[in-house]
Amino acid sequence: MAKLPLDAIDKGALAEAAAVLGTRTPEGTVAAALREIVECREPGRAVAGVPEDLPADTALIRMWHKGDAPDGPRAELLDGEIVPRPTPGHFHDLPGRTFVRHTPEPFEAWNGRGLLVADDYRPRADAVVIRSADRPAGNEADWPARIVLAVVETVSTTRTAIRRDREDKRERYAQVGIPVYVIVDPNDATWHVLRLDGRHYVETAKGVFGQDIPMPEPMRFTVRTAGWHPYGGKAA
Known part of the structure; x- marks a missing residue:
């Protein structure tokens, strides 16, 4: 899976970034894609202010605190996983x-x-x-x-x-x-x-x-x- 430009992540566009990575199955896929974003960090670089040596789970939680997680689709943080909720009827x-x-x-x-x-x-x-x-x-x-x-x-x-x-x-x-x-x-x-x-x-x-x-x-x-x-x- 190709790395994403860090600029896209630094702007907080994690939802769009996850879509670029590919989210073709229903629930849980976006969370996996976000984890992939964190794990694709280039050595010596930080993602949205998150140290590059921070474990992936901790980094996702830190992103949540910083407001860099996707909020538009009513995302929830559940057991360390960012789980977007589709817009309901x-x-x-x-x-x-x-x-x-x-x-x-x-x-x-x-x-x-x-x-x-x-x-x-x-x-x-x-x-x-x-x-x-x-x-x-x-x-x-x-x-x-x-x-x-x-x-x-x-x-x-x-x-x-x-x-x-x-x-x-x-x-x-x-x-x-x-x-x-x-x-x-x-x-x-x-x-x-x-x-x-x-x-x-x-x-x-x-x-x-x-x-x-x-x-x-x-x-x-x-x-x-x-x-x-x-x-x-x-x-x-």
Whole structure:
């Protein structure tokens, strides 16, 4: 595989650079291409300010911190891998948008926020619910998990994405003590509310699109799902 001009990388155009390297398979390929960029560094040169002797995994994390990772396609940093998320359709985005528009005071919901779960694990949740008073005063790209009351993830259609939302993120969010995890699945038009019990989540409510979601303590508000669409189907 040919090396890329360092100028392209220094300008932060990693997404385009990855495309030049060749990303012909769906998920994970861009991350592999980015790793190839790092490993193609010429001796004595630095990529976007990253020392050339830095291990590839560490270099990718450093690029994330510096803002040189591809942000346009909603990239996530998951277990040290930069995983771009394709731009979803509005059926996928509607649940997160509903939380943002209808979460009442003294709470507020945000979508697309990066979460600092670990230094090498910074997912972008479809929605997070926090207390308004806990909103960070600075302009941090990734919010600390300790301020999050609930995280909402809308499941995509691929097996990798389904496993990531239902298993991987469930485990990682529990490890950092996020009290509530809401999984919305347009594949079967269902939603699931999970509450933290010790170090693991336990499902405490579930329903189908069209039924309201009861958010647990301390939030105690409901989220209407009327109008949510299953993939390939009609609104509830």
